[in-house]
Amino acid sequence: MTSADPRAGSLRLLGGRIPYIEGPLKVTGRAEYTDDIKRPGQLVGRLLRSTWAHARIRSIDVEAARKVPGVVAVLTGDKYPTPFGVLPITHDETALAVGKTRYIGDIVAAVAAQDELSAERGIAAIRLEMESLPEYNDPRVGLEKVSEPIHARGLQGTNIQKEVVQHFGDVDAAFAQAPVKVRVRGSFAGVTHAFTEPMCTVAEATPDGRLTVWSATQVPHYLHRALSEVLGLPMHRIRVIKPEVGGGFGGKSDPLPHEIVCAALALETGRPVKILMDREDVFYTNHGRHPTSNDVRVALDAEGKILAYDIEALIDGGAWSSFGTVTTYYNGVMAMGPYRIPNFRYRGRRVYTNRPPSGAMRAHGGTNIRYSVEVALDEAAEALGMDPFRLRELNALPPNSLTVNQFRITSTSFLACLKVVRERSGWEAKWKKLPYGKGVGLGCGFYISGSNSPIHFTPKMPQCTVHLKVDMDGGIAVHCMQADIGQGSNTLLAAIVSEVVGVPLDRVHVVRVDSDVSPVDIGSYSSRVTFMMGNAAKQAAEAMRDELLAAASLRLGEPVDRLRVALERIEVAEHPELGVSYLEALHLAMEKKGALVFSGSYSSQPMGGTFKGARAGTAPAYSFAAYVAQVEVDPETGEYRAENVWAAFDCGRPLNRLAVEGQIEGSIHMGLGQMMGETMNYLGSRLMNPALLDYKIPMPQQMPKIECILVGADDPEGPFGGKEAGEGPLVATLPAVANALYDAVGVRFYSVPVTPDKVVRGIEDRRRTGRVHKGD
């Protein structure tokens, strides 16, 4: 790929393929994950999880458990009842159940013991007296007043956690005059992250009154806050360390109860305690993508211009709020792009149920609505007799525009994505032309590149801060609480510093996240890291570069604006033979300034409207995508596979192509999993498949050939023109496959996952009736 941007040529590292800096540690098994930490005298923590979905706790008798040899402490909910939650407005979780349990898997009690066996014996000795309460497993039931609301904060005696109603323009008027109307009612099973590293936490309280917590978390700062709130310790007496994290995808972004329980056990015992989840625990902890049904109506004019969207969503939240208020907004407003929507109405409701909590999962809130919208547009194109590409081109949001709900769109290369993916996929020769059973489909994407709105403080406060500590030998230690969970943010951080200061990558060392030394970054969620950390890192590195330039200017007797930074050298631009080495400039700067420490930060500028909920979905930039999938279906068995995915993506300038491709390929894997079979399978309130044998993620055999096509123009505010590539690449995957299935066998599918039984039923119905089948 070549970039049209003239600055591209001047970058040494960024824009290329930069292997992850911790790669050598990971391929040798030397990278340290939380479970690899073993503290002297460490105890084993174990959790007693509820087997009741919804039940009042009459009594918990822990006397026998305390007497089990080897048991050091037993903990129940009454000791730390302070509610918490990732969003300050919906604190409805407790570290251990207080008063009642709300789902199978809710933590009721915890034990710390000398060894595993004693811990398990301790757990087995706890006696619970419970009183069953009515269970609510269907969000539709929870819309009405119920006899025993799951939370007291449910709206007016219902189980509704959040209701969002938005209306921009005049949807009814638009529909009244629209010649073309399409409607898709989608239903989506819950799916979960299925990262390979189970959650794990180690906590240690020390006699100096401090508490250290190592945890597999995506958001160390929110964990830090939650620990402080629930345990009643000031944040400065708590130290949070993030070791390597074995995948997150949103599942390690809430502060989780076991993290607080582990810390509480450490405080109780004065000893280090480890809680390691087994895989079943991980499934019950969930926080995955919400089971959702949506109803999407689209009105278009006779030329194919979109006149209005009218959207409803009913979202099964599970037992807690988690990120649910955001989820409820996102299921509507993530439909605001990549097209211009002049009239928009949305009603979304998220309802508590007695199931494991749903939360944020990669492309949070954007995936299910994107499916229904993109399938609806495919139907609209067909109704109009148009090529689906043409319909999308006609409606593309232009750069530097405002959406009807006042999202600020700056850069978009959506049209370029459409153009290139059409060519590369051979669309012209394939669409409607492949033999029965084979087909191609188009799906498009839109996602936020970082949420404008930090959860805990005003947008004016920095959402990311980066500090550089410079050593006398020219090494640079970078401190920042950004959380690398495998996506390569450490590598990007080091590369930006290296690029700006003009030193090789190995001079830069990214210090492990440790709240004692890392300045606040609010973590890996909402695809914010490249944009926000990138800008903060760039600012810090530029401050260092400027100091070096000033020192070199004094030595060379040339003004700064005649100097330039080369590799390990500052030289006179027009006489490159005149210059000083990096180290010489550094030492001169030290003589001049004394201590050399540099900082940079990123704060978001104000944006969005003034109506209620206006900030949800506002972002400093957005990513765009256009994918074509090619599928082959076996009409006898209903089995199908995606053979190819051509993925055109606009992440602005790709700063590390290796990482961007990795995000796209991984996103397609995750999207195909949800499309083709992954399901959190419930029987009432009971999760039936809490294991990777029964919850199947795609195997290598099921992966298509993927072509990543990166066509983004530089974003005006992104670091070096870059924007997100972590979540946006997922959303286009599912509808591209759905629309390809329609091209292959003439059946529309509205119920995800689209499993072989649904495909066979659809094909048979179509054969029998001779009509286009509307599927499940």
Place this chain on the structure above:
Amino acid sequence: MPSPPRVSLTLNGQPVVRDCPAERILLDFLREDLNLTGTKRGCDLGTCGCCTVLLDGRPTLSCLTLAHAVHGKEVTTIEGVSPPQGLNPVQKAFVEHGATQCGFCTPGFVLSAVALLKERPNPSEEEVVRAISGNLCRCTGYTKIVEAILAVPQESRP
């Protein structure tokens, strides 16, 4: 109480003799007793492949293997295929091709790849895919893992 039985094996080329309870799982034996933490615990049920080790050269799930079942045999963990300095050719290819993201599954994949290349120095893409089908990865979509294994230079294959 009778003393626990003794297990003796060759581990990463060195003889190891240890007392070990009969019910001890090889994964715990490696991670907890011998501090070989490169072998990862992902599911304890033989479904994810993160705990893969080589047992007499063959990829084996250490979470489904009793420590005593390897008595008298040769076990190689990720530590055993990593040179004292630098990386082996498979590891080098994984790094260069971005075949590791979160890295938790990586030791298992590296060992599956090492075993494959020893047996089939010139594997086809299908053979690579088959060889890693016991290892789950949630980050990469396997694309770059397959690329990396196919790119291990011929002359340096194990």
